[in-house]
Amino acid sequence: MKKLNPDFFSTENFIISKKLYQYAKDMDGYHISYNVNDAFIPIMGASMVSVLENNRDVPITFHIFTDGYSEDNANKIDALAKQWRCNCILYHLNMEPFHDFHIKVERFSRITYARLYMPKIIKEYATRYIYLDADTMCIAPLDRLWAADLQGKPMGAVSERESAVDYRAGFLHLKNGKYFNDGVMLVDIPTWEQEHITEQAFSYQCEPRERFLGQSQDVLNLVFDGTNYFLPADYNVYDGGGYDQGHSVILHWTGRRKPWQMVLSDFDAQWRKYNALSPWETITNILPVKKPENYHDFKYWGYYRKGCGCFSDFLKGMFWYSVLRIRYKLGI
Numbered sequence: 001m002k003k004l005n006p007d008f009f010s011t012e013n014f015i016i017s018k019k020l021y022q023y024a025k026d027m028d029g030y031h032i033s034y035n036v037n038d039a040f041i042p043i044m045g046a047s048m049v050s051v052l053e054n055n056r057d058v059p060i061t062f063h064i065f066t067d068g069y070s071e072d073n074a075n076k077i078d079a080l081a082k083q084w085r086c087n088c089i090l091y092h093l094n095m096e097p098f099h100d101f102h103i104k105v106e107r108f109s110r111i112t113y114a115r116l117y118m119p120k121i122i123k124e125y126a127t128r129y130i131y132l133d134a135d136t137m138c139i140a141p142l143d144r145l146w147a148a149d150l151q152g153k154p155m156g157a158v159s160e161r162e163s164a165v166d167y168r169a170g171f172l173h174l175k176n177g178k179y180f181n182d183g184v185m186l187v188d189i190p191t192w193e194q195e196h197i198t199e200q201a202f203s204y205q206c207e208p209r210e211r212f213l214g215q216s217q218d219v220l221n222l223v224f225d226g227t228n229y230f231l232p233a234d235y236n237v238y239d240g241g242g243y244d245q246g247h248s249v250i251l252h253w254t255g256r257r258k259p260w261q262m263v264l265s266d267f268d269a270q271w272r273k274y275n276a277l278s279p280w281e282t283i284t285n286i287l288p289v290k291k292p293e294n295y296h297d298f299k300y301w302g303y304y305r306k307g308c309g310c311f312s313d314f315l316k317g318m319f320w321y322s323v324l325r326i327r328y329k330l331g332i
Contacts, residue, residue: 003203004199004202004203008097008202009117009120009198009199009202011120011121013094013097014093014094014097014117014120014121015091015092015093015094015121016092016093016094017091017092018089018090018091018092019074019089019090020087020088020089020090021077021078021081021082021087021088021089021090022081022087023081023082023084023085023086023087024059024060024061024085024086024087025059026059027059027061027087027125027126028059029058029059029060029061030051030055030058030059030060030061030129030130030142030146031060031061031062031063031122031125031126031128031129031130032048032051032060032061032062032063032129032130032131032132033062033063033064033065033115033118033122033129033130033131033132034047034048034062034063034064034065034131034132034133034134035065035066035111035112035114035115035118036064036065036066036111036134037066037067037068037109037111038066038067038068038069038070038073040134041064041066041069041073041076041077041280042073042076042275042278042280042281043134043135043260044064044134045076045077045080045275045278045279045280046137046260046271046274046275046278046280047132047133047134047135047136047137047138047274048062048080048278049080049084049274049275049277049278050137050138050139050271050274051132051138051142052084052086053138053274053277054138054139054140054141054142055138055141055142055143058142058143059086059087060084060086060087061086061087061088061089061125061126062081062086062087062088062089063089063091063118063121063122063125063129064077064088064089064090064091065091065093065111065114065115065118065121066090066091066092066093066111067092067093067095067109067110067111067114068092069090069092074090076278076279076280077090079279080278080279083279089125091121093111093114093117095110095111097117098110098111098113098114100205100206101113101204101205101215101216101219102207102208102209102211102212102215103209103215104209104212104213104214104215105215108215112215112216113215113216113219115131115182115185115216116197116198116201116202116216116219116220117198118131118187119187119189119192119193119197119198120193120198122189123189123190123193126189127188127189127190128146128186128187128188128189129186129187129189130142130145130146130184130185130186130187131182131184131185131186131187132183132184132250133183133184133252135183135252135253135254135258136183136184136236136250136251136252136253137240137250137251137259137267137270137271137274138249138250139248139249139250139251139267139270140247140248140249141249142249144249145186145231145235145249145250146186148186148229148231150186150188150191150229151229152191153188153191153227153228153229154187154188154191154192154194154195154197154228155185155186155187155188155192155197155220155224155228155229156185156186156228156229156230156231157180157181157182157184157185157186157228157229157230157231157236158180158181158184158230158231158232158233158235158236159178159179159180159181159230159233160179160180160181161238164179165177165178165179167213168213168214168218168221169221171213172212172213172218172221172222174221174222174225174226175225175226176225176226176227177226178225178226178230179221179226180217180220180221180224180228180230181217181236181238181252181254182216182217182220182221183217183236183252183254184231184235184236184250184252186229186231197220197223197224200223201216201219201220201223204219204222204223234247234248234249234250235249235250236250236252237249237250237251237252238252238254238255239253239254239255239257240252240253240254240255240257240258240259240265240267240268240271241265241267242265244267251267257297259271259272260275260283261285261288261289262285262286262287262288262289262297262301263286263301263304264288264297264300264301264304265304286301287301288301290320290324291324292324292325292327292328292332293328294324295320295321295324295325295327295328296321298317298318298320298321298324299317299318299321300317301313301317302314302315302316302317302318302321303317305317
């Protein structure tokens with residue numbers, strides 16, 4: 001494992017620049033954090049709007065960690081903060097300190113590891129915060145999550161599904177046989193710092209990527225090994241609400257299908273409404289991408305549109321399901 005000098009963790013080594021867009025009266029209330037690259041900032045915008053729309057009576061400060069951003073995206077973050085009278089802090093991180101973390105899937109960004117360092121920056125403003133992946137959507141107030149008793153633990157997260165826990169915990173040789181999803185986390189900063197969670201996480205740099213199935217999530221599970229607090233499943237409902245029991249608070253599009261690519265459920269349509277309320281371009285396509293590997297999506301889309309009363313769309317969905325399925329089976 002990698003050993004680092006304590007000076008390595010100085011914020012001056014991590015922050016290139018910081019922009020504060022302050023339109024709330026103060027920084028009391030909820031603190032919400034994200035880590036995104038520039039391309040995902042518009043997707044994050046819909047998640048931010050969902051938080052604001054469902055927590056209108058609470059001042060909110062967003063902490064947005066990026067590995068770089070366009071002027072246009074910065075201006076839109078400013079516009080969002082001004083419109084909803086909230087605070088946004090935009091951090092441009094130096095990615096060099098994260099360089100020795102593995103990248104498991106090439107299309108993923110190393111910015112995912114920013115969540116390991118966030119507490120050292122956010123502690124200037126708050127003692128706890130909620131971390132959200134950009135592909136999450138808040139559909140109910142966050143008051144109970146924010147006030148949750150972590151029972152002395154540094155962080156609370158939702159367990160992965162049982163099948164995923166068995167596989168992932170086994171692969172990582174976790175002693176407690178538990179495994180959480182790090183797409184939604186409630187972090188208690190003083191306890192996190194007291195237990196040196198960031199420092200422990202960074203010790204997993206320079207490890208071969210074959211040791212892991214994921215990225216930051218695997219690292220954090222190795223650090224905690226089941227000793228974190230486990231939140232109720234309502235705070236991280238997987239597959240974009242596919243496991244919704246009627247009292248979800250945060251939905252998470254954990255699979256391949258995303259609501260900005262296609263609309264296959266009412267929750268997908270709800271995400272589109274939040275996207276339309278954001279300063280970013282409104283996404284209007286509702287059809288899956290016409291690729292052979294997407295043939296199942298067209299069946300789901302057809303049945304969803306049939307349920308909405310659009311029988312012609314059902315026929316269209318079944319047509320493309322059949323055509324693309326044949327192409328997939330023939331490899332053309």
